[in-house]
Amino acid sequence: MLFLSSHTDAETIKRVFGVGADDYLYKPIIGSELIARIFNRIHRVRVLRSISETDILTGVLNRRKLMQDVQRFLGMCKRYGQTLSFAILNFDYFQEFNEQYGHAAGDMMLQRFGKLLLESFRSEDVVGRWADGKFAIGMYALNKESAAKRLSDLIACFQQSELDRPEARKLQIHFSVGVAQYPDDGSDLQSLYHNAGKALDLAKAMEGDRITCYDLPKNGV
Template sequence: SKYDAIPILYLSAESDIEKQLDAVGLGGDDFLTKPVPKEVLISTVRNRCRRHRGLRDQMIRDGLTGLFDHNHILEVLSNELNQAKTNDQPFCFAMIDLDRFKSVNDIYGHSMGDRVIRALALYMRQRFRITDTVGRYGGEEFALVLPNTNAENALKLLEEVRRGFEQLVHQDGQHQIRVTFSCGIAQLQADDDGSTLSQRADQALYKAKDAGRNRVEVAR
């Protein structure tokens, strides 16, 4: 449930260590015996919250890029989509896939491949609004949640990012390469949910691939 990650502290006059251990064993994170100085209580609560936030952040982020992982980007998509429907605002979801990425790994090695993935992640984080969400969908695939954005503006923005990224030179040792990406965009329709919207974005992405790669397509 949504409360699973909330730290649980027991505050009791119970001094029996065995009973305290039993309580913690049921799912608690700490046991404080009353009376507790308020400074200790406040500090314990603050530290536990900070630790759990850190653990949750690690759990929902991709290790290579620091972007949200596949599951969390879908969670963000669902939440933002519902918000867009409630507020009657335009909303777009975009899928990005690096072109011929297998060849990069095969020819130049995974070190170069990782460098390219991190470069695209950083490039997108620098160029999107704080209200937008960038995630690593898996492998060389990325996803973008774009609230309050229509397809026309999303296309313009992704075209700028595409043109900028293709100019970047990725260097690993003596090797220098340029890499492109393809992108598919879908704008929210009245009967869409997260699954159908992401499917339409994925279909637009495949259309971009089939049309020659290094391009952005909008789902019609």
């Protein structure tokens, strides 16, 4: 919020900022200066918003923003009768990787993976880092079988790109992935995360390096 006034006394300035002003301009002001100040303010707001919504290390969304966007897309799914697949991706043996090669090597690997995620998904997909070596992806209008295929291709691409790196040759990089689908496997983010987590646990129990779609309990998951 920008205030424009001919008053320059301290009390006026105090009152203006007290009601939430972002900047204060004195009259008279040149039009070009006003425009420049407005655009500078818009740019700063966008930068601050990006910082508050982005995981600094990987460049994907942070968990808070990820959850907000998935919930927004779920609202669209309900309105238009669409599906949404929610996937949890977890680096297998990520802690061991960090212990053996150092956290710097682990951070660099996460950065490369984050970059690939941003390049690989559509604007109607939501990609974020949940915690440490765990990522989550919401894929709008995509069933879980199609989502699993896309994720399989993504992981294969990443593993292939890592083969020329010394640390990757010594310790294979694998993922466990669990996928759940709205509305079949949950009607909200909490239930989708819970059931995708169950599928992820099953993938890990089978020694990892696999993608598992959630199935109803009557089918044994």
